Amino acid sequence: MAKEPQELKWIENLLPEGGYRRRGMFGGFGYYVDDKIVLLIFESEGGSRTYKKKTYNFDLWNGCMFPVDHELQEKALQQCPFLVPHPILPKWLYLPLHTENFDDLVEEVITRVFRPNSFWGSIPKPKGKKNSTKKSKSIDDGISVKMDTRRPRMFSDEPAEDVLAKATKISDLKNLGATAEKSFHQAGIKTPKQFFALGWKKTLLKLAAVNKKNLHAIYGYALIGALTNKEFNMITEDEKQQAREFTKAVREAEKAKSKAKPNATVKKKTKKR
Structure with a gap:
């Protein structure tokens, strides 16, 4: 098995x-x-x-x-x-x-x-x-x-602004189900309003802080789609490019930080009295 x-x-x-x-x-x-x-x-x-x-x-x-x-x-x-x-x-x-x-x-x-x-x-x-x-x-x-495919669909075909106004929990949003909602809560994002205020970039950074595997472009697509009420693969090519560039830049910054050597400590000379 x-x-x-x-x-x-x-x-x-x-x-x-x-x-x-x-x-x-x-x-x-x-x-x-x-x-x-x-x-x-x-x-x-x-x-x-x-x-x-x-x-x-x-x-x-x-x-x-x-x-x-x-x-x-x-x-x-x-x-x-x-x-x-x-x-x-x-x-x-x-x-x-x-x-x-x-x-x-x-x-x-x-x-x-x-x-x-x-x-x-x-x-x-x-x-x-x-x-x-x-x-x-x-x-x-x-x-x-068979995976549990149940997720709220009550807002699926409504304009994005209506979805954002009516959503009461993270899983009400497009692309974000129960698993994503749990990750949001672990990252300290409890409500859709908190998510909207942060925007997708800051949200992704918080999710990545909880689990580094969350730092990937497709999760970025999903977050952008959630904010615009679109399926993650139906956002614009410009939006996809933004997600790819952002996640790549963050990963490169983290790699550079991990490779950086600590600065040598400079001992201050004490004046003789």
């Missing part, structure tokens, strides 16, 4: 909250949006690196896979050359966990996955009757997990 993700749990925050299903698969989890499987996550640190007598320089089951139909893989690899066909499941493209800049690369791919008319993702072929019994059994055994 698949184990709950730990180190890679944050990647679920990049998916449309309440808009995906999760199912146990190959010891990890597959993530479905509508009819498409768009992502697989595996955690197996120090696992096998060998398949059919060939040894690879990465763990075979420790990272993310991105399904793409075979005829579109070449196009996908042109867009994201850092991906590789998985040695065992070559129809899916793999990003090992210890790839340099793993977090940023995951964000880049998932951003592409949720663009309008995206070719990323794959619709599984329907199984015959022979496999239907087995499928039902796996669901009964708890291997298939």
Whole structure:
């Protein structure tokens, strides 16, 4: 049975909250949006690196896979050359966990996955009757997990100003469900009014202070969308660019700060009396 993700749990925050299903698969989890499987996550640190007598320089089951139909893989690899066909499941493209800049690369791919008319993702072929019994059994055994997709929709189609005026809790807003609301509360943001007053940048910094994994561009998209009553992938390209540049600048500033050497202390000479 698949184990709950730990180190890679944050990647679920990049998916449309309440808009995906999760199912146990190959010891990890597959993530479905509508009819498409768009992502697989595996955690197996120090696992096998060998398949059919060939040894690879990465763990075979420790990272993310991105399904793409075979005829579109070449196009996908042109867009994201850092991906590789998985040695065992070559129809899916793999990003090992210890790839340099793993977090940023995951964000880049998932951003592409949720663009309008995206070719990323794959619709599984329907199984015959022979496999239907087995499928039902796996669901009964708890291997298939349907995420709780319930979230307030009472403001979904209203103008942004009306939504902001009526919202009484964080989860009333577009893109922000129960999980996001919990993170907001941990960051000291209890009400929509506090969120509106802070704006998306200061809010994102507070969320990142609680959990560094919150500092990614797609979370920025979600916050901007919440303030404008738009789905996170439907905000303007300028707004997306602002989110990317802001999160990148903050990460670079943090890296520079961590690398900076402490200033040498200068001893003051005491005057002799």
